[in-house]
Amino acid sequence: MVAQRPADDTWGVIGVAYDGPPAAPRRPCAGAEPCPWRRDAPRGQFPPQAFIHSAPGNRTGGPNGRFGCHSSTPARPPLCAGWLLAGADHNPQIQDLLRSGTLPLPDLADGTEVYGNYAEMAVANGVDPALPALYPGGSPVDDEEDFLPMTALADTDEEPSENG
Known part of the structure; x- marks a missing residue:
C-alpha cells in the first residue's frame, strides 16, 4: 500500500510498503538538494510540514520503519544515508x-556533519521544538486516515540523481 501526505506544492511524505533488501547511498546527498540530515544543508529547503508528517515514525528511529532518501x-x-548515521539507532x-x-x-565526506x-x-528546519511528536513517547500529529491514497505512481527504474 502506497500513500502520500503533501507538505507543500512540491514536497510531501510518501509511505511505501517495501519488503526488498534495503539499499543506501554511500553518503548523505550533496548537490542542489542536499540531505536534510546534513548540518550544511540549507535550512528550509523542505517545508516544516514534511518534518512534522515524518516525526511520529522517526522520533525513535522506527521501530521498524525505514526513512527513505529524499531523491528516491x-x-x-x-x-537515507543521513538517517542511517544519526536516526536509525532504535530500529532493531x-x-x-x-x-x-x-x-x-x-x-561522511571530510568536514561534513549530520x-x-x-x-x-x-527544529533546525522550522518545526516548533515544543511539538510532542518529535520526542519519544510524544503524541502523533496526524492520523493514518490523513494519508491520501496514491492512484498513479510512475514505476520507474531510473537511478537517483547525482545527489543520491
Missing part, C-alpha cells in the same frame, strides 16, 4: 543489518 522513487526506495532490524555487514554504514537526531534536524 517508489520503484527504487533507498534508505536496521541495526542488525548494519552489525552483520549486510547493509554498509555510509560515510544532526544528532530527528528532533534536532526538524
Whole structure:
C-alpha cells in the first residue's frame, strides 16, 4: 500500500510498503538538494510540514520503519544515508543489518556533519521544538486516515540523481 501526505506544492511524505533488501547511498546527498540530515544543508529547503508528517515514525528511529532518501522513487526506495548515521539507532532490524555487514554504514565526506537526531534536524528546519511528536513517547500529529491514497505512481527504474 502506497500513500502520500503533501507538505507543500512540491514536497510531501510518501509511505511505501517495501519488503526488498534495503539499499543506501554511500553518503548523505550533496548537490542542489542536499540531505536534510546534513548540518550544511540549507535550512528550509523542505517545508516544516514534511518534518512534522515524518516525526511520529522517526522520533525513535522506527521501530521498524525505514526513512527513505529524499531523491528516491517508489520503484527504487533507498534508505537515507543521513538517517542511517544519526536516526536509525532504535530500529532493531536496521541495526542488525548494519552489525552483520549486510547493509554498509555510509560515510561522511571530510568536514561534513549530520544532526544528532530527528528532533534536532526538524527544529533546525522550522518545526516548533515544543511539538510532542518529535520526542519519544510524544503524541502523533496526524492520523493514518490523513494519508491520501496514491492512484498513479510512475514505476520507474531510473537511478537517483547525482545527489543520491
